[in-house]
Each structure stands twice: as structure tokens, then as C-alpha cells.
Amino acid sequence: MRKHLLAVAIATELLLSSTAWGADDAGGILKEAKTVLDEAVSLEGGWTSTQDLIKESEQQLQSGAKDQALKLAKQALAEAKLSLERARELNKNWSVPKYLTK
Numbered sequence: 271m272r273k274h275l276l277a278v279a280i281a282t283e284l285l286l287s288s289t290a291w292g293a294d295d296a297g298g299i300l301k302e303a304k305t306v307l308d309e310a311v312s313l314e315g316g317w318t319s320t321q322d323l324i325k326e327s328e329q330q331l332q333s334g335a336k337d338q339a340l341k342l343a344k345q346a347l348a349e350a351k352l353s354l355e356r357a358r359e360l361n362k363n364w365s366v367p368k369y370l371t372k
Contacts, residue, residue: 296331299343300324306350315357320349 303324310316327342 296327296336296339296343299340299347300327300331303343303347303350306347306354310350310354310357313354313357313361315353315360317349317353320346320353323349 303320307316307320307324310320323342323346327339327346330336330339330342
């Protein structure tokens, strides 16, 4: 149940934040994705797949494939937000097992 609510919350946030950028602003969405991913990385929770999506979106944007760049940018932002949420949950709820600290 909690995972379902988390997924719904992130999807809603993605929709709301993406509409603020406009229909074709892949650059703005990419900037937000990088910022969110940087925060996840700082918590040791960034996903390499998100970095790959950002890189691919930037390449598509440079080549003029705006629709594909936008699609990839939105996907990168969604993944970045998921990785950040996962990193926060791990930092909050996980600790090294006692048998490993002795």
C-alpha cells in the first residue's frame, strides 16, 4: 500500500512539475532532473540509468529530435525523483547490521 501511494505521489508530482515547463521544454525538465539526481547522488542513491537517460535526452535535443528529447527528459525526471525518494527512505530506515559492525 505504501509503495502504491509513493508511486501515485511521484507520478502526480511529475505531471505537475512537467506542465510548469511547457509542452516542449526538454531543457528545463533536464535541468530539474539533473538537480534531483544530484541530490540523490549526494545521499548515495543516484541511479546510473537516470544518468543514461539524461545523456540520451541531451543528445536527442542537440540533434533536433525535440519530441524524443522531451520524452526521455520526462522519463529521466521521473527516475531521478524515484531514486531520490529511495535514497531518503534508505537513509532513514536502514542501518548496518550489528553482526557486521563487530
